[in-house]
Amino acid sequence: MAGMDGGSGGAVAPPSLPGAQLLKQGAEARVYRGRFLGKSTIVKERFPKRYRHPVLDEKLTKRRTAQEVRSILRCRKAGISAPVVYFVDYTTNCIFLEEITDSITIREHITSTQASGRSTETLYGLADRIGQILAKMHDEDVVHGDLTTSNMLLVGEEDGKPGKLVLIDFGLSYISALPEDKGVDMYVLEKAFLSTHPNTEALFQRLLKSYIAASKKAPAVIKKLDEVRLRGRKRSMVG
Amino acid sequence: GPLFFFLPQAGQMQLTQDLELFPDQSVTQLLFRDVKNCAELRKMLKVYLSLFPLLPKVVDLFQTLVAANKAVHLQKVGKMKTRSLYSEIIFSLSPTNNISEAFRRFGVSDSDSAVLVVLVHNKEDIFNKDDVTSKVDGQQIPADQISTLSDMAKIKKLYKVTPQEEKCGTVLDAAVLRMAAKEVV
Ligand SMILES: Nc1ncnc2c1ncn2[C@@H]1O[C@H](COP(=O)(O)OP(=O)(O)O)[C@@H](O)[C@H]1O
Ligand SMILES: [Mg+2]
Numbered sequence: 254m255a256g257m258d259g260g261s262g263g264a265v266a267p268p269s270l271p272g273a274q275l276l277k278q279g280a281e282a283r284v285y286r287g288r289f290l291g292k293s294t295i296v297k298e299r300f301p302k303r304y305r306h307p308v309l310d311e312k313l314t315k316r317r318t319a320q321e322v323r324s325i326l327r328c329r330k331a332g333i334s335a336p337v338v339y340f341v342d343y344t345t346n347c348i349f350l351e352e353i354t355d356s357i358t359i360r361e362h363i364t365s366t367q368a369s370g371r372s373t374e375t376l377y378g379l380a381d382r383i384g385q386i387l388a389k390m391h392d393e394d395v396v397h398g399d400l401t402t403s404n405m406l407l408v409g410e411e412d413g414k415p416g417k418l419v420l421i422d423f424g425l426s427y428i429s430a431l432p433e434d435k436g437v438d439m440y441v442l443e444k445a446f447l448s449t450h451p452n453t454e455a456l457f458q459r460l461l462k463s464y465i466a467a468s469k470k471a472p473a474v475i476k477k478l479d480e481v482r483l484r485g486r487k488r489s490m491v492g
Numbered sequence: 493g494p495l496f497f498f499l500p501q502a503g504q505m506q507l508t509q510d511l512e513l514f515p516d517q518s519v520t521q522l523l524f525r526d527v528k529n530c531a532e533l534r535k536m537l538k539v540y541l542s543l544f545p546l547l548p549k550v551v552d553l554f555q556t557l558v559a560a561n562k563a564v565h566l567q568k569v570g571k572m573k574t575r576s577l578y579s580e581i582i583f584s585l586s587p588t589n590n591i592s593e594a595f596r597r598f599g600v601s602d603s604d605s606a607v608l609v610v611l612v613h614n615k616e617d618i619f620n621k622d623d624v625t626s627k628v629d630g631q632q633i634p635a636d637q638i639s640t641l642s643d644m645a646k647i648k649k650l651y652k653v654t655p656q657e658e659k660c661g662t663v664l665d666a667a668v669l670r671m672a673a674k675e676v677v
Contacts, residue, residue, distance in 0.1 A: 270512050289512055290557045319676040326673045329666070332656030337665045338672040339558055344569050349672075351665075 270296065281317070281424065286352060293352040294339060297321075299424070300346075317424040318346045324395050324423040331393045333386060334419040353406050353419050359383070360402035362410065363450050373456045378415060379407075380456050384463025386418055387442075391435045392468050398425030400442035402449055432470070436477025439464070440485070443478075507553060507635045510615060511561050514568070519560045520619055521553050522609045523638055527630030531602040536627070544624060545578040546600035546607040547585065549650060551642050552664045553635060556610050558671060559584035564612060581610055587651050587670035597650055605630075606641040 270287030273296070277284040285296040299314045301307070318341065325335040337351040359379070366376055383405065390397065397404070399422055410416030429435070439461070446457050465471040511517040527533075533546060550556055563580035566572045572580045574591060586594035600607055609624050625632060644663060647653075653666040 269515065287512075290554060290561060291509055292554070322673045322676050326669055326677065329660060329669060330654050330657050332654075332659045334660045337661065337669050339668060340561060340565075341672050341675070342565065343675065344571075 270294070289339060289349050292339070293354055295336065295350045295352045297348045297350065298346065314346050315343070318343065318348060320426050321348060321423040324397075324426040324428075327393055327395050327428070328390060328420060328423075331389065333390055333393070334417060335423070336419065336421060353408055353421075356406040356408045356419065358403045359405040359407055359418075360449060362407050363402060363453070363456075367450065367452075373453055376456055377459050379410075380460040381463040382415065382418055384460045384465075385467045386420065387439070388464045388467035388471060390420065391438070391474065392470060394428050394430045395423075396427055396429050396434045396438050397423065398427060398438065398441075400438055401445040432473035433477045433481075435470075435474040436481050439474065439478050440481045443482075504636075505632055505634055506621065508619075509553075509557055511564060511612075513561065514564055516615050517564055518613055518615045519557055520611045520613065521556060521635045522611075522621070522624055522632060523606070523635040523641070524609070524628050524630035524632050525606045525641055527605050527607055527628060529629040530600055530604050530607070533627065534600055534602060537600075543578070543627075544609045544611055545582050546604075547582070547598065547610060548600050548604040548607050549585070549598050549642070549647055550608050550638055551644070551647055551667060553608075553638055555585070555664060555667050555671075556581070556608060558668050560610055560612055562671070577612060578610075581612075584671060587667075587674055589674055608635070608638060 270285070270289055273285045273287035275283060276286050276295070281302075282297050282299045285298070287294055287296060289296075299318055301314065302310055305313070322338050322341055325338055328335045329337075336353055338348060339351065340349040341347070342349075362379070363376060367373065387397075387400070397420070404420065404422040406419040406421060408417045408419060427434075443457060446460075447453060450456075461475070465475060468474075506520050506522045508518050508520045511519060530546070537543060537546065547556060559581045562584045563572070563577050566580060566584075567577055573589075574580045574583050579595075582598050583591055583594045585598045588594065607628070607630070609628070611619070611624070613619060647667065648663055651663070651667045651670050653663055657666050
């Protein structure tokens with residue numbers, strides 16, 4: 254069994270898809286692109302981690318695989334775009350997902366906009382749409398758990414024509430109605446957003462404003478977000 | 493050379509697709525309309541579902557490919573929930589884990605007039621189409637015309653497709669996602 258000496262090394266054979274190409278070797282998962290049943294497909298393979306107890310590790314890995322599938326289903330049922338799941342191999346914890354073709358991550362989009370010298374104000378429309386989608390996701394009680402600008406894809410954005418936003422990477426997601434959990438979700442995004450993209454405070458405020466406008470439940474979430482921010486600051490003053 | 497095999501091509505009577513995860517396995521699909529002997533076939537398949545499955549509730553050939561891939565996978569890892577590969581394909585089409593419900597809803601009924609036949613075979617095997625066409629009293633038409641025969645309203649109901657969901661994807665997307673997710677819902 255490949256699981257025996259786990260590790261993040263090459264213990265697990267890559268999926269036998271023709272032309273499979275490694276896109277990303279992460280800490281938790283390898284992401285491949287290949288063809289599956291004739292379609293462009295992304296394979297996300299969660300591999301065993303040596304430093305965790307094998308039984309606990311297998312449990313966590315299974316749970317993340319299941320959560321990813323569950324939350325994608327919940328989102329799509331609510332009309333929130335996420336990749337279709339084609340197939341799940343629960344014995345190797347591989348998820349076969351629709352490839353969102355011709356997409357770029359929001360991270361790449363913001364970075365290239367800034368690099369080209371355009372004002373971040375040109376991104377306000379995008380910030381509005383991100384705020385709306387996250388509000389909708391939270392209204393469905395899906396807490397993403399790893400909101401970053403790399404975990405949002407943009408398809409078909411052209412000058413003057415807004416593209417479609419697709420949420421991905423739901424492995425750390427869970428279902429919760431608690432404003433606190435949603436507040437932490439937004440806090441994680443804020444931290445990631447501002448540290449990845451310099452000088453985007455106003456842009457992120459725009460995103461939050463749109464989030465608030467889009468959901469009746471948002472004020473309670475923002476209240477928690479403020480509390481979490483304060484806690485974060487106190488902790489960093491002590492540490 | 494590959495010309496001797498059935499390559500996927502629009503307008504072809506039957507379509508063959510390799511299962512990439514199982515390099516020696518292929519799936520061939522045949523579509524029939526105006527089928528007159530469903531009742532008879534149903535009796536025959538009840539006792540002997542290793543012959544072939546009859547699938548009337550399919551939106552797209554990709555849906556059945558996904559079901560076939562899953563059935564072959566579960567057979568290889570010893571985790572089939574039903575007795576044969578072909579009954580497992582029918583079960584795999586269902587969005588729920590209830591086996592008898594799956595057969596009732598996704599198997600053929602006496603009144604069906606259009607059916608899809610899905611065969612899993614060794615890639616190198618010469619596929620004998622007559623094995624199927626001799627038993628089905630109906631007109632074979634190109635397999636990729638399946639969507640012209642499928643009852644969309646019924647399929648949407650079977651998979652409980654929400655109107656919001658249709659804004660971000662197709663009925664096929666909704667069906668395939670539920671088939672993949674049923675173990676975790
Ligand atoms: N369905 C998809 N379509 C297109 N690209 C994808 C898809 N899923 C993932 N990617 C690409 O692969 C990267 C890593 O995938 P992700 O699911 O975020 O895994 P990780 O947990 O390693 O971050 C994404 O940032 C994106 O660039
Ligand atoms: Mg990611």
